[in-house]
Amino acid sequence: MAESVEDKVGKDISVDAIQSDTLDDVTVSALPKGTLDPVYAAKAHVLNNAIQEIGMGRYQWQLFCVVGFGWASDNLWPVVTSLIFTPITNEFSPSKPPLLSLSQNIGLLFGAMFWGFGCDVFGRRWAFNLTIGITAVFGLIAAGSPNFAAIGVFAALWSVGVGGNLPVDSAIFLEFLPGTHQYLLTVLSIWWAFAQLLATLIAWPLLGYRTCQEGTVCTRSANMGWRYFMIAMGGIAMLMFAIRFLCFTIFESPKYLMGRGSDTDAVRVVHEVARRNGKTSALTLADLQVFDQQGQVQTDASAALHRKLEKLNFTHVRALFASPKLAWSTSLIMLIWAFIGLGFPLYNAFLPYIQATRGAKFGDGSTYITYRDSLIIAVLGIPGAMFGGVLVETPYCGRKGALAASTALTGVFLFASTTALTSNALLGWNCAYNFMSNVMYAVLYGYTPEVFPTKDRGTGNALAATANRVFGIMAPIVAIYANLNTAAPVYVSGALFIAAGLLAVLLPFESRGKASM
Numbered sequence: 001m002a003e004s005v006e007d008k009v010g011k012d013i014s015v016d017a018i019q020s021d022t023l024d025d026v027t028v029s030a031l032p033k034g035t036l037d038p039v040y041a042a043k044a045h046v047l048n049n050a051i052q053e054i055g056m057g058r059y060q061w062q063l064f065c066v067v068g069f070g071w072a073s074d075n076l077w078p079v080v081t082s083l084i085f086t087p088i089t090n091e092f093s094p095s096k097p098p099l100l101s102l103s104q105n106i107g108l109l110f111g112a113m114f115w116g117f118g119c120d121v122f123g124r125r126w127a128f129n130l131t132i133g134i135t136a137v138f139g140l141i142a143a144g145s146p147n148f149a150a151i152g153v154f155a156a157l158w159s160v161g162v163g164g165n166l167p168v169d170s171a172i173f174l175e176f177l178p179g180t181h182q183y184l185l186t187v188l189s190i191w192w193a194f195a196q197l198l199a200t201l202i203a204w205p206l207l208g209y210r211t212c213q214e215g216t217v218c219t220r221s222a223n224m225g226w227r228y229f230m231i232a233m234g235g236i237a238m239l240m241f242a243i244r245f246l247c248f249t250i251f252e253s254p255k256y257l258m259g260r261g262s263d264t265d266a267v268r269v270v271h272e273v274a275r276r277n278g279k280t281s282a283l284t285l286a287d288l289q290v291f292d293q294q295g296q297v298q299t300d301a302s303a304a305l306h307r308k309l310e311k312l313n314f315t316h317v318r319a320l321f322a323s324p325k326l327a328w329s330t331s332l333i334m335l336i337w338a339f340i341g342l343g344f345p346l347y348n349a350f351l352p353y354i355q356a357t358r359g360a361k362f363g364d365g366s367t368y369i370t371y372r373d374s375l376i377i378a379v380l381g382i383p384g385a386m387f388g389g390v391l392v393e394t395p396y397c398g399r400k401g402a403l404a405a406s407t408a409l410t411g412v413f414l415f416a417s418t419t420a421l422t423s424n425a426l427l428g429w430n431c432a433y434n435f436m437s438n439v440m441y442a443v444l445y446g447y448t449p450e451v452f453p454t455k456d457r458g459t460g461n462a463l464a465a466t467a468n469r470v471f472g473i474m475a476p477i478v479a480i481y482a483n484l485n486t487a488a489p490v491y492v493s494g495a496l497f498i499a500a501g502l503l504a505v506l507l508p509f510e511s512r513g514k515a516s517m
Helices: 005-010 015-025 038-054 058-092 099-122 125-142 148-162 165-176 189-209 225-247 254-259 263-276 285-292 301-308 315-319 324-348 351-361 367-379 381-391 398-417 423-450 454-481 488-505
Strands: none
Touching: 038 254, 038 263, 038 285, 058 099, 058 125, 058 148, 058 165, 058 189, 058 225, 058 263, 099 125, 099 148, 099 165, 099 454, 125 148, 125 165, 125 225, 165 254, 165 423, 165 454, 189 225, 189 367, 189 381, 189 423, 254 263, 254 454, 263 285, 315 454, 324 398, 324 423, 324 454, 324 488, 367 381, 367 423, 381 398, 381 423, 398 423, 398 488, 423 454, 454 488
16 A cells, blocks of 8 residues: 555544545445444455455465365255155154254254354354364264154254354355455355265265165165265265364454454464465554544444443344344345245255156156256256356346346246156256256355455354244245145245345345455
8 A cells, every 4th residue: 555544544534534545445345334333344444455465365265165165064964864854754754754854954043043143252263163073973973863853853963063154154254355356255155066966976876776665664774875875974074174173274354353352363364364375464453553543433342342232232133233224235135045945945855755756757766867867956056156156246237136036037947847747847947946046045155244244244144044044944844734745835935036036136235346344
């Protein structure tokens, strides 16, 4: 920068003026001026510029990989539950099989709330490392389940870890990204799509040929496929945990540290990231502390306590509703996540069952055909995630346009699948649905954390994830009492996706080309 922040203060220029100049230097904020506390916003701009000057380097690319494990886990384990649903039902003959999905969704809800809200209180680092570790341990233990109740409990416990991945990992990754590379948060969903492909590839030999057939007496020895599958999935999660914990050092986010009043630690982390990228940073502690020296509202923990708390209130939640525009944005995001949270599991959690039963009507419901089709569908998720990364950076489309179009089209393709008269037609519509839903999730996972300020980002992600999981809990309850031999779940799911797409049009913030705060 041609003129330091200290020099500007020496000329008695206000915080707002410095913030405006800093904004013009490198980055544009995703949240309009006046949305946030002025001192926090000014310091966030300084840190954004420091990260931008360091650029995209070795540390961020390594982070892309280990954060990708969290994205993969978020999709992998619901797919696991879906794939083992039929073998477990055959072996244990429960009176209400969808209770397995219900227990999973309860665990996901608890995980989203605990890790999402918690990471704004106790930081991102511990949550980042523990979530996949918890998933791995209970996933491996679940392979030895003696009855349906046991596998239901273990599904809830591994889901406590799974539920925290996206709220925590998206916050960590975004807060280290230069503003020019925030589209990579959307591209991260390639890991999400790859997880579905990996699960299907491993399930084919294990579940396809080591599973009891319908209408036969099902014993444990004849139905070992799902247990081997759980060992494989738990082993993969344990490997991910080991790489995260032993091979990579995760730093606390500079903007999170600054929001907690630890300016010294924030500067230290910026310099360490620069060192790992083979760069140097001109950021100094004075560049941040100068805003406090003007007698403005401070960002340290004690000042925040006096400013926002009397006895106890939901500080981070209130911050997300601090202005009408921010409240409108937060509410719409929660509604979109909620509608998708009901629509997605209502259709997708029982996709193998739907394919097998409809395929059987056409005379081709064999194991080979079922898993071949699942593999084809899974493969199309990868280009879907990549296409989403392109759309969000496209002028006149951006995040909002990409989200609205992809979400509505996902619903349209679900409706269209009810018109299929052959298994190939059903496969075609399911491919289109999976491609477009991966575009939708890629955009949604990228956009959501971008429009929350760093100090409240974990809470914002948790609110969105909680809305998603609460409505997700309704899906297996509907499945218990609904007639799954009709297309009714598909119609409901399609309508929810279309409604979510219409809500996306109303979102007030477009974050394309702007740095997160």
